[in-house]
Amino acid sequence: MKADYLIYVGTGDKKNAGTDANVKIILEDEEGQRTGEIELDNFLKNDFEAGKLDVFPVDKIVNLRLGNIAKIEFWRDNSGAGSHWFVDRILVENRLVNTTFAFPVFRWIQPNRHYIINHLDTSLPQFDTYREQRAFELAEKKKAYEYTQKAPGMPVQWDLLKSKINLKAKSKFVALTSGRWNTLDDLINVYDKNDFPPPKHANGWKDDVYFGNQRLASQNSTLIKLCTSIPEKLAVTEDMLKPLLEGNSLQSLIDDKRLFIVDLDILEDLDCKDGAIMCSPIALFMVDNKKQLRPIAIQLFQQPGTDNPVFLPTDDPNLWIVVKMWFNNADSTYHQSLTHLGYTHLIMEGICICGNRNLSLSHPIFKLLAPHFLFLIAINNRALQLLVSVGGWVDKTMNCGAKGLVNLMTKGVKNWSMVIDGNLKEDLKKRGVDDPNVLPGYHYRDDALLLYDAIQNYTSKYVDLYYDSEETIAGDDELQSFAKEMALEIEKGGGVPNNGVLKTKKDIVDVVSCVIYTCSVSHAAANFPQYHFYSFPPNCPVTMNGTPPKTKDPVDADFMLKTQADKDITLDIMIVTKLLSNRGTQSLGDFEVQYIFDPNALKLVSEFRQELKKISQTIKDRNKTREFKYDYLDPESIPNSIGI
Structure with missing residues (x-):
């Protein structure tokens, strides 16, 4: 094309994003020179189709020789059969100065409303020359976002029900999905290399060291705490544990930071579905002389008593295995309700809504967070409909049922704090496991810290670009509204610094890092290990039948088998955890939508990607020598957002 100017318009790849309306644009350079109205229309071509990039040559605009394009003004009318229009971006190539100027839009364009977009469209509200337009758009965004929350118009279209049917049809034991298993070993024969590969951990379910490793590098590795004293409610004694302590005393283990505890007291008196029982167990773990974590005592309910004994590895082997299964059943309930659904999906949905309601599309913090909010509301709506609804997957497969899961989420979320639970380092410190020399083999901690540091470094440098003083932070009314609204309801992300007032750059970095880290790492x-830990039920049963043991009487293999899920429930667990473990979006740092156009910020994105590559290689090298490999936090395997 020989034109002096080329205008590129990218229409969004969304439902009803394209338009047949008439579109006009005005260009303005840094000197204030403005063109007249330019109609964007390629003769005999259907412009502005969804997902398309259209190019419009413009030759000698009213005899002006424009310099650097500083802003554009564009609008559409209401003509045509389809006049809705979502614009991703507009680029103006000025061939007279050999430069292309980017104008991020990412907006639904209303008819007959003029939109003025500055070059790169990134500014704090107090420095925006178009405050009235910004305020109007925020008001519209608040109304529109409530609508979007309920609509299936997000980029992800995940039909869980259809996917379940397809996988079930492929299963090699589809004709055998009723009744009970003859032996636990029979279950191993149902796996194949394609749709249902053998779980990585199907052979470890009887082993105590493997059970210990489940606290350190599984789908639920955020509960274990350093034990500094034995709680009175745990009825263990030195004499009872002596055969297990390898010549150590309990006090020496405490002094050497080798004693750990998991206390699921939050499950006490949980309202379960009819006929089901939920334990609220306490487990004591020891780092043995080989530096391996192993369980040394489990009490299945909170209050000691003759019908609630402390079970030990020296008890009847089958009984000890059943006790560990009941513990893991409780652990899986906490995991699904809080670690996974409550503390990632639902809390982040509240923050996503809050961000969209209070931060303009032009706000640099919105641009930083937006890639990590993609797909979240759509997947949450789908999951709540099909998994957590009455009669859904949770009701069918989990002892707590949907009612118990919701009740547990309500209890847990009230105590969640962005500055503690949402801050990896503070969470590790609170649990006494922040020292890398304490608790060897804690692969979740060791790998997650690399990623948390990288995210904090990235966000810190990004925040430095736009905030030069505490006065600038205080004067950013959109940012302060964002923080204030987050602090209103703890169910939507409480525990904001300073009770909802961001005062320093560190405050901003802590909030932003929490969101990015939670939505990705x-x-x-919490999500992607699920198939390998749950699909072989004895390994980590989400369903347990019967009654937890109340005495130390030996049990046989048939007793163990009767505690396990029937064939149809087993298949349902396999299918759903397989679907949930699939990765359908791009890796962390490789954003599906690039909202950032500021060259200085883009440089930071590039640096972040390079750091993630280094971390990926470090984790790959670590796994070469690990007894229990843990590749779930390799950045190549971590999506940007909660898309499943």
Whole structure:
């Protein structure tokens, strides 16, 4: 094309994003020179189709020789059969100065409303020359976002029900999905290399060291705490544990930071579905002389008593295995309700809504967070409909049922704090496991810290670009509204610094890092190991039948088998955890939508990607020597957002 100017218009790849309306644009350079109205229309071509980039040559605009294009003004009318229009971006190539100028839009364009977009469209509200337009758009965004929350118009279209049917049809034991298993070993024969590969951990379910490793590098590795004293409610004694302590005393283990505890007291008196029982167990773990974590005592309910004994590895072997299964059943309930659904999906949905309601599309913090909000509301709506609804997957497969899961989420979310639970380092410190020399083999901690540091470094440098003083932070009314609204309801992301007032750059970095880390790393750690830990039920049963043992009487293999899920429930667990473990979006740092156009910020994105590559290689090298490999936090395997 020989034109002096080329205008590129990218229409969004969304439902009803394209338009047949008439579109006009005005260009303005840094000197204030403005063109007249330019109609964007390629003769005999259907412009502005969804997902398309159209090019419009413009030759000698009213005899002006424009310099650097500083802003554009564009609008559409209401003509045509389809006049809705979502614009991703507009680029103006000025061939007279050999430069292309980017104008991010990412907006639904209303008819007959003029939109003025500055070059790169990134500014704090107090420095925006078009405050009235910005305020209007925020008001519209608040109304529109409530609508979007309920609509299936997000980029992800995940039909869980259809996917379940397809996988079930492929299953090699589809004709055998009723009744009970003859032996636990029979279950191993149902796996294949394609749709249902053998779980990585199907052979470890009887082993105590493997059970210990489930606290350190599984789907639920955020509960274990350093034990500094034995709680009175745990009825263990030195004499009872002596055969297990390898010549150590309990006090020496405490002094050497080798004693750890998991206390699921939050499950006490949980309202379960009819006929089901939920334990609220306490487990004591020891780092043995080989530096391996192993369980040394489990009490299945909170209050000690003759019908609630402390079970030990020296008890009847089958009984000890059943006790560990009941513990893991409780652990899986906490995992699905809080670690996974409550503390990632639902809390981040509240923050996503809050961000969209309070931060303009032009706000640099919105541009930083937006890639990590993609798909979240759509997947949450789908999951709540099909998994957590009455009669859904949770009701069918989990002892707590949907009612118990919701009740547990309500209890847990009230105590969640962005500055503690949402801050990896503070969470590790609170649990006494922040020292890398304490608790060897804690692969979740060791890998997650690399990623958390990288995210904090990235966000810190990004925040430095736009905030030069505490006065600038205080004067950013959109940012302060964002923080204030987050602090209103703890169910939507409480525990904001300073009770909802961001005062320093560190405050901003802590909030932003929490969101990015939770939507990417935390969710990946909680979600993607599910198939390998849950699909072989004895390994980590989400369903347990019967009654937890109340005495130390020996049990036989048939007793163990009767505690396990029937064939149809087993298949349902396999299918759903397989679907949930699939990765359908791009890796962390490789954003599906690039909202950032500021060259200085883009440089930071590039640096972040390079750091993630280094971390990926470090984790790959670590896994070469690990007894229990843990690849779930390799950045290549971590999506940007909660898309499943």
